[in-house]
Each structure stands twice: as structure tokens, then as C-alpha cells.
Amino acid sequence: MPTSRSTRIALYVYGILVIFFLYLPLVSVAFASVSRARYLSFPIKRYSTKWYGEALESSTVRELLTTSLSVAVLVTIISVVIAFFGALAFARYQWRYRTTFQKLILLPIFFPQTVLGLALLMWFNSLGIIPSWKTAVVAHLVWIAPIATLIVAIRAYSFDPALEEAARDMGAGTWTILREITLPLLAPGLVSAGLFAFLLSWGNFPLSLFTTGADSTLPEWLYAKMVSGYSPLVPTLGVMSVVGSFLLILIALSVAWLIRANRESRAAQN
Amino acid sequence: MNTLDRKLGFLSSLPLAVVLIASFLAPMAVVALFSIMPAKVFSLANMPDFSAYSVFFKQGYYKSLLWSLGMALASTAILLLISWPLAYGMAKVFGRFTLVLTIAVVMSLFVSENIRLFGWVLTLMKGGLIEGHFRAWTGVGFDSPLYGVGIIIFGLVYVYLPFMLFPLAQGIAMVPDDTRQAAYDLGATRWQVLWQIEVPLAAPGIVVGSLLSFVLAAGALAESKILGGQAVIAIADDIETAFTFGQNWPLGSALSMILIVIIGGLALFGVSKVDLDAIMGRKR
Numbered sequence: 328m329p330t331s332r333s334t335r336i337a338l339y340v341y342g343i344l345v346i347f348f349l350y351l352p353l354v355s356v357a358f359a360s361v362s363r364a365r366y367l368s369f370p371i372k373r374y375s376t377k378w379y380g381e382a383l384e385s386s387t388v389r390e391l392l393t394t395s396l397s398v399a400v401l402v403t404i405i406s407v408v409i410a411f412f413g414a415l416a417f418a419r420y421q422w423r424y425r426t427t428f429q430k431l432i433l434l435p436i437f438f439p440q441t442v443l444g445l446a447l448l449m450w451f452n453s454l455g456i457i458p459s460w461k462t463a464v465v466a467h468l469v470w471i472a473p474i475a476t477l478i479v480a481i482r483a484y485s486f487d488p489a490l491e492e493a494a495r496d497m498g499a500g501t502w503t504i505l506r507e508i509t510l511p512l513l514a515p516g517l518v519s520a521g522l523f524a525f526l527l528s529w530g531n532f533p534l535s536l537f538t539t540g541a542d543s544t545l546p547e548w549l550y551a552k553m554v555s556g557y558s559p560l561v562p563t564l565g566v567m568s569v570v571g572s573f574l575l576i577l578i579a580l581s582v583a584w585l586i587r588a589n590r591e592s593r594a595a596q597n
Numbered sequence: 598m599n600t601l602d603r604k605l606g607f608l609s610s611l612p613l614a615v616v617l618i619a620s621f622l623a624p625m626a627v628v629a630l631f632s633i634m635p636a637k638v639f640s641l642a643n644m645p646d647f648s649a650y651s652v653f654f655k656q657g658y659y660k661s662l663l664w665s666l667g668m669a670l671a672s673t674a675i676l677l678l679i680s681w682p683l684a685y686g687m688a689k690v691f692g693r694f695t696l697v698l699t700i701a702v703v704m705s706l707f708v709s710e711n712i713r714l715f716g717w718v719l720t721l722m723k724g725g726l727i728e729g730h731f732r733a734w735t736g737v738g739f740d741s742p743l744y745g746v747g748i749i750i751f752g753l754v755y756v757y758l759p760f761m762l763f764p765l766a767q768g769i770a771m772v773p774d775d776t777r778q779a780a781y782d783l784g785a786t787r788w789q790v791l792w793q794i795e796v797p798l799a800a801p802g803i804v805v806g807s808l809l810s811f812v813l814a815a816g817a818l819a820e821s822k823i824l825g826g827q828a829v830i831a832i833a834d835d836i837e838t839a840f841t842f843g844q845n846w847p848l849g850s851a852l853s854m855i856l857i858v859i860i861g862g863l864a865l866f867g868v869s870k871v872d873l874d875a876i877m878g879r880k881r
Contacts, residue, residue: 334690335690338682338683338685338686338690338691339686339691339694341682341683341686342683342686342691342694342698345683345698345758346698346701346702348755349701349702349705349755349758350701350705351716351720351726352713352714352715352716352717352719352720353705353708353712353713353716354716354726355716355717355719355720355725355726356712356715356716356719358719358726359719367719367724368724368725368729369719369724369725369726369728369729369730369733370729370730370733408612409612409613409616410613412608412609412610412611412612412613413609413610413612413613415605415606415609416606416607416609416610416613417610418874419606420602420603420605420606420609421599421602421603421606422602422603422604422605422606422607422610423603423606423607424607424610425606426873428610428614429873430865430868430869430873431614431617432613432617433864433868434621434861434864434865434868435617435621436809437808437809437812437813437860437864437868438812438816438857438860438861438864439812439813439815439816439817439833439856439860440816441816441818441833441836441837442628442816442833442836442853442856442857443621443624445628445836445837445840445849445853446624446625446627446628446853447620447624448840449624449627449628449631449846449850450620450623450624450627452639453627453641465619465620466620468616468620469616469617469620469621472613472616472617473613473617476613484874501605526706526707527707529707529709530707530708530709530710531709532709532710532711532819533818533819537840545709546709546711546712549709549711549712549715550711550819553711553715553718553823554822554823561715562715562719565709565712565715565716568708568709568712569708569712572707572708573704573707576704576707
């Protein structure tokens, strides 16, 4: 092995340092959220959970959460369906325009989202559609559905087409094969795609900014308060949003783990 | 079997294709059309002229374009430098720690970009986490590094790190250990192995990572606004202002088109160079 011991230690230290840097700003936000003062300055003199109480009681916050949640849930459901079929076209089937399709998918991901958001605003305008949180769902899909498709495609690359062919030889129709063989095989990819879709939609700002119309999502509100008119609720809501998404990851991972454990115990019984 | 594959492939591409046509290609066509409308109109039913494009040069918008491209270039170069050792570690050295690192980086992605940038403002501002504590302990304060070009590039590097790191790690993982070992056995130095073996073989990952971070950084808006305090104006910022305060859709569209042509051209060029099947899965 050409990598010496000291290089290895240096690399580990470097990795830990990078993680520290990634999370340092979140530590500041967390401290700021429990400061009692209306105008923040470190070191924090008096701690309190006052702003959390205010956030929970505020009707604006409730509306922001409802809008963000509605968008994210719809985006997740639609993305997972699209990604399931999209990934099959991406990785599984050999068809004529496959490479073109693969490249078309990458374009929106490589695109400045601000420009995408504005383009969608003008497109809705020329169609005579008034923007609301529903148009934001369409906007999020442009960016999130391709990413979800790529995630499922990684899984789709690694499964054996012979399984489907065997089922077909035994007389199963296309839909039966999709439901009984392909869907269960891709399930882990679909779960992570759904998780990504939800969290990316939950945190998205540039696409929401132009396409939500009179409605407003959490990232939009946070941005508005950051550039003009600071509110002590900014760090508080920031922390709540972070904790909320981490809880979601935990729930999703434990559900996935339970399903797997259940399947394994059934397989052991048979 | 082949005709069936062809039919199913086409059918299953349809949902995504419909979404992309209706919400990507069509809006792009609208931007292109608006960019050749006369100033300050809100419908496409006007005689086309190209006045919006001449404004780009006359009113100095090319400066923000150059700033954006320059900062994107700088952040991509820095990212390449700081991500390489880490990506190398993830691909070749860390065992379990690769998973820990991957989860840590991915989790940070789920926190809204705005919140993370705001966190840096709290960390770096005068009276912030660092300066505030430093002054409380030593009695000496110092100026905040916020609101300048350097801090904007720092913000870009921070936000787009994952987009460089993961493709790079994937690329380095594609370099066979045998080849490296053979080069060492033949007496190659560390630098020769890096330049003549690792960089060429990891090229797909390097290309994808650099392209992603450059393109995203060139279109970024929040870093210059939140961290940079308008020290320099990014092109995305100009575009947003043209649409919102300026109420000048044709100008905003023309600026967008210029950015789209540069970035889209780069993205298309880069994407056409990589073999997706080889990077993402096995080659069939």
C-alpha cells in the first residue's frame, strides 16, 4: 500500500475538519435561536426558549409550514412515480433515444435555478395561469424529478434483467412484471429518491421565489427576513426546519429498516 | 425481446419527458422570445427588436457577468484543490469513515442553503460567534471578513462542495489500484502517479464535478446577497432585479439568454463528453 501511515492520519484529520466546517454555521444558528435578546450579539448573555414559543403560536409560521409541506409532499409523490418509469428508460431498456434522454435529464440539473424560476414565471404568465403554491410544485419538479430519476437509475443499473425475462417466459404480462418484480427490486432506490425529493423541495428557495405567487414557503420567508428586516424568528425557524427534516430522515430510515427486518424474518420462516 | 425493450423504453420515458417539455423546454422558448421584445412589455404580441441585448453592453451588465464567471472559476479551482485529498481518502483510504463522511455531507445538503449562509453571517459578523467570543476573552476586536469578493467565493466553495466531492470520489474510485501500484513499482514518484495515472483515469469525475460546481456557481444569487452584501453584483442578481424592481421582462430575458447560452453550451459540451453508463452503473 503506497499510502503511508502519516498520510492516512492526515487525511482522517482533514475529513473531520471538513465536517466541522460544514456544520459550524448551523451551530451559530442554534446558539442564536436560544438567545433572549432581540438584537443578536455573541457571546450570548441570556438564554431562553421564548422565540420557540412565539414561533409555535404564530399563524404566519403555521401558514408557511402548511405551504412548504403541501408543496414538498406533492413533489415527492409525483417525483417518485416519474422516477420509477424514468429510471427504467434511463438504465434498463435499450431503446433508440436512450442516450438523448439521458442527456436531456441532466440539463435542468446543470441549470441556474434563478433563471429556471423566472422562465417558469413568464411561461405561466403567457398561459394565463396565476402562480400559487401549485405552480411551485411544477417548478420544483423540473429540478427534482431528474435528480430522483438518477437516484433510482443507480439501483436500476444493478438489477438483473433475467429476472423479468424469466417471469415473462412463465406468462406474466408487462404490468404484472412491473408490480411483482421491478417495483420491489427498485424499492430501496425509490425510498431514497422520495426522501431526497422531499428534502430538496422543503429547502428549495430559487424556484419557489418566483413561482409561488401570493403564497410563501419557509425558505422564501427566511430569505426576505435576512435581506431586509431581521427577525429573531429567523434562527428559530431555521433550527425548527433542520430538526424537522432530520426527524423525517430518522423516521424514513427506521421504517425502511423495519420493512427489511420483517421481510428477512418471513424469508427465514419459509 | 428487442422490440419490446424499445417500446417499453419509450413508454417509460414519457412521464419525465412530458414534465421536461412542459416545464423546461417551453419556458426556455418563452425566455428566448421575450428577449427580443421591446423594453418593458409583458406580452409576446409586439414587434421584435434586439434593444435589450444592446443594453447589456451599454449599461455595463457585462461586468456582473464577468464577475459571476470569474468567481465561479475561482471557486471551482479552489474546490478541485480542497476536494481532491478528501475524495482520494473516500475512494482509497477511509473504510467505514467514507460512509460517515458521505452521510455528514449529504445531511448538510438538506439544510436550506439560505439557513447555512445565514449561519456563516452569524459566525463571521462583528459580534458574531468568532469575533464576539474572541473579544470577550481577549478584549481585542477585529474587523469582520464579511461583505467582499473573497467571502462570496468562500460561500460558493462552501455551498457547492458536495457537487465537486462526490463526482470526484467516484472518478478516483475508477482508477485501478493495480495500475497505481505498477507505476510505483516502476519507480514513479508521487507526482508522476498523480499527473500521469490518477488525473487522466479519473477524468470523467473531474469533468462532471468541475462542470457542476462551475455552472451552479455562475448562476448563484444568495451568496453575493447574503455574504457579499452587494460588494459585487452577480449576474443572477441583475437578472432578478430586472424582473422584479425593474419590471423589464425583455431585459431580464436577454440577460438570462446570455447566461443560458454560456452555461448551456458548457453543460452540453461536458455532458456529451462523459459516458453515463460507465459512471453510474455497469457497462452493458
